[in-house]
Amino acid sequence: MNRxxxxxxxxxxxxxxxxxxxGPKTASRLTYYLLRAPDEVSxxxxxxxxxxxxxxxxxxxxxxxxxxxxxxxxxDDKRDHHMIMVVEEPLDVxxxxxxxxxxxxxxxxxxx
Numbered sequence: 001m002n003r004x005x006x007x008x009x010x011x012x013x014x015x016x017x018x019x020x021x022x023g024p025k026t027a028s029r030l031t032y033y034l035l036r037a038p039d040e041v042s043x044x045x046x047x048x049x050x051x052x053x054x055x056x057x058x059x060x061x062x063x064x065x066x067x068x069x070x071x072x073x074x075x076d077d078k079r080d081h082h083m084i085m086v087v088e089e090p091l092d093v094x095x096x097x098x099x100x101x102x103x104x105x106x107x108x109x110x111x112x
Contacts, residue, residue, distance in 0.1 A: 009031055009035070012027075012031045012034070013027045013028050013031050014027075015027075016030055016031065055067050057069065059071035059073075059074055061074040061105075062074050062105060062106045062107050062108055063107065063108040063109075063110060064090050064093050064106060064108045065090045073093075073097075073105055073106065074105055078103075079103055079104060079105050080103055080104045080105070081104075081105055082104075083103075083104030083105070084104060084105055084106065084107055085102065085104055085105070085106050085107070086106070086107045086109065087106055087107070087108055087109065088108075088109050088110075088111055088112075089108065089109075089110065089111060090108055090110075092108075093106050093108060
């Protein structure tokens with residue numbers, strides 16, 4: 001990057017550019033938005049990222065992302081534990097759960 005751009009700005013642009021679907025232009029727009037936004041916006045984002053990495057783990061039963069073990073789905077007695085949907089990614093669980101139409105449990109392969 002250009003030496004006229006402060007290193008913290010460059011570092012954030014580069015970090016955001018490594019996210020899927022975020023190119024250098026979008027990363028730059030997000031960075032400059034965060035510079036202008038109230039401190040609360042940046043601090044909330046930083047806290048959420050930190051919490052994501054320190055508080056989440058994989059469920060020992062289904063391998064979905066969770067903060068408890070077993071996860072809320074595997075630990076729910078109202079779920080049909082005889083019906084297991086095998087999905088590729090945790091995002092698939094999220095999409096199916098949003099429909100509200102599936103009442104079984106899952107097994108997440110994580111791209112295998």
